[in-house]
Amino acid sequence: MYFSRTSIKTKTDMNSSYQNSLRVFVALITFALLVPTASGQVATAQEPAPAAQAESDSHMEWWRDARYGMFIHWGLYSVAGGEWKGKDYGKEQGGASAEWLMNSAKIPGKEYRETLTPQFNPTEFDAKQWVTTAKEAGMKYMVITSKHHDGFCLFATKATDYNVVENTPFKRDIIKELSEECAKQDIKFGVYYSQFKDWYHRNRGRGVKGTLSNKEYLALVEKNLDELLSNYGEMSVLWFDTGGNDVIEADRQGARVRELQPNAVICSRLYSRKVPKDKQKYADFESLPDRMLPAKRMTVDTETCMTMRHNWGYDRNDDHWKSEKDIIEFLALCGARGVNLLLNVGPNPEGKLLPEETERLAAVGKWMQVNGDSIYGTTCSPVDFDFWWGAMTQKDQTVYCHVLEWKAGSIEFNGLIGQPGKAYFVHDAEKKALPISYNDGSHVTKIAVPAEAPDVRNTVIAVEYRDPIKADPNAKGKYHWYTNRRIRHTEIKTNKNAGKIKLPPAVKSAR
Ligand code: GLC
Numbered sequence: 001m002y003f004s005r006t007s008i009k010t011k012t013d014m015n016s017s018y019q020n021s022l023r024v025f026v027a028l029i030t031f032a033l034l035v036p037t038a039s040g041q042v043a044t045a046q047e048p049a050p051a052a053q054a055e056s057d058s059h060m061e062w063w064r065d066a067r068y069g070m071f072i073h074w075g076l077y078s079v080a081g082g083e084w085k086g087k088d089y090g091k092e093q094g095g096a097s098a099e100w101l102m103n104s105a106k107i108p109g110k111e112y113r114e115t116l117t118p119q120f121n122p123t124e125f126d127a128k129q130w131v132t133t134a135k136e137a138g139m140k141y142m143v144i145t146s147k148h149h150d151g152f153c154l155f156a157t158k159a160t161d162y163n164v165v166e167n168t169p170f171k172r173d174i175i176k177e178l179s180e181e182c183a184k185q186d187i188k189f190g191v192y193y194s195q196f197k198d199w200y201h202r203n204r205g206r207g208v209k210g211t212l213s214n215k216e217y218l219a220l221v222e223k224n225l226d227e228l229l230s231n232y233g234e235m236s237v238l239w240f241d242t243g244g245n246d247v248i249e250a251d252r253q254g255a256r257v258r259e260l261q262p263n264a265v266i267c268s269r270l271y272s273r274k275v276p277k278d279k280q281k282y283a284d285f286e287s288l289p290d291r292m293l294p295a296k297r298m299t300v301d302t303e304t305c306m307t308m309r310h311n312w313g314y315d316r317n318d319d320h321w322k323s324e325k326d327i328i329e330f331l332a333l334c335g336a337r338g339v340n341l342l343l344n345v346g347p348n349p350e351g352k353l354l355p356e357e358t359e360r361l362a363a364v365g366k367w368m369q370v371n372g373d374s375i376y377g378t379t380c381s382p383v384d385f386d387f388w389w390g391a392m393t394q395k396d397q398t399v400y401c402h403v404l405e406w407k408a409g410s411i412e413f414n415g416l417i418g419q420p421g422k423a424y425f426v427h428d429a430e431k432k433a434l435p436i437s438y439n440d441g442s443h444v445t446k447i448a449v450p451a452e453a454p455d456v457r458n459t460v461i462a463v464e465y466r467d468p469i470k471a472d473p474n475a476k477g478k479y480h481w482y483t484n485r486r487i488r489h490t491e492i493k494t495n496k497n498a499g500k501i502k503l504p505p506a507v508k509s510a511r
Contacts, residue, residue, distance in 0.1 A: 066140035081316035099313030125351025127177035137361035138368030141188035151200030159223035190237025229260035240270040254282025332402035336391035338380030374400035383415035385477025406453035415475035
């Protein structure tokens with residue numbers, strides 16, 4: 001697996017020894033890099049031992065710079081919205097996420113298909129509007145579920161008639177419309193494809209048969225991949241999911257991607273997490289477990305995907321929306337850990353993004369218009385900890401302090417050696433200098449700030465250095481924004497009654 005350090009382009013002590021290696025093969029970082037802690041989160045190893053990788057990784061450049069993309073979960077399950085026969089199976093009930101309905105409610109494939117395909121008629125779907133929303137949100141790429149675990153294809157395929165064009169009143173190739181619109185608007189386009197789990201075509205286990213033998217199923221995947229990789233122009237991301245342990249099978253799929261779309265970026269979920277990292281030959285980036293903020297800086301190309309509420313797919317009853325501050329904070333913290341954020345939307349059965357989604361996306365987009373320099377093209381924090389007020393990203397000789405909790409008077413940090421040349425608010429077009437003081441002994445830098453936070457969600461202060469940024473190897477600090485404050489970003493309470501609760505009539509009528 002050719003993991004590359006996201007911090008390759010930075011100039012800190014931490015990584016200066018790696019600067020010459022364009023592609024870093026982290027053969028020795030096994031899953032130890034992502035050691036699950038007692039709380040189920042992962043911690044990253046401090047300093048991986050890299051080995052040079054000859055092959056160029058230029059296809060990763062755009063992805064590293066992009067930092068922020070849109071994930072879309074949309075399919076037959078969106079019609080059901082987490083409910084089946086008057087019961088709610090959604091994540092907000094502590095069950096599986098809404099797109100898992102077929103499995104959660106134990107629905108036979110035939111019944112699921114026959115019930116939902118005639119209802120899939122999203123007449124309000126407008127590719128232009130979705131792509132514009134992503135663009136205005138400041139997102140640089142889009143990944144949509146072309147086939148999720150329910151086996152239904154959102155694109156024209158000759159491999160199965162269980163697809164949007166042949167089997168629904170809608171008849172339109174959604175992947176085609178979105179890929180063309182993304183190309184127009186200069187947004188990188190990619191597909192999620194559930195290559196391993198397919199509850200419709202493949203045997204589900206526990207005696208539940210699929211429509212195909214295993215051999216036939218693998219042929220379907222091959223055909224589907226050929227279609228997705230040949231019929232939709234440039235495919236920038238192949239976002240595989242829940243991979244199995246069969247490395248030969250996964251490698252064959254990965255090799256096909258490389259062959260047909262050499263510039264596509266491939267998600268590590270092509271492989272099961274149990275497959276050692278050095279055997280994940282075609283994985284370009286590590287996909288963290290769902291909704292995860294890593295404990296520390298990641299030293300390999302990494303992405304995390306996050307829901308705006310509990311469910312990925314549309315759910316009629318989930319109102320656990322994250323606030324725009326939550327999202328802006330999470331984006332900054334991901335940046336500080338060197339992680340891309342793929343933020344999810346779950347459009348409704350009519351084909352519309354929800355108002356709660358578009359409002360939040362627009363707000364984050366406005367923030368990005370002003371503060372984008374502190375996210376795009378940046379790498380992880382130069383120091384191996386957070387600060388009580390927030391965390392840092394960096395680019396060239398500038399450090400960006402993402403101040404998530406304000407303190408009247410001054411924002412201070414340790415860990416960086418040297419007097420900065422200048423500090424200013426990123427939102428200030430005039431870049432008016434903020435007073436700086438620096439203590440040579442403690443390496444503490446203080447920036448004088450006004451009493452009120454200019455932006456309570458996240459005020460970004462750029463701190464420019466005259467020389468390459470120099471981290472203090474002896475500096476001490478904590479990952480405050482992991483230990484104390486991650487809960488509201490990542491934790492979802494479980495409820496053992498999921499799927500057993502009858503829906504109150506008021507909820508049902510609110511459709
Ligand atoms: C999980 C789930 C799936 C969801 C995905 C998003 O693997 O199986 O429903 O699509 O994560 O990351």
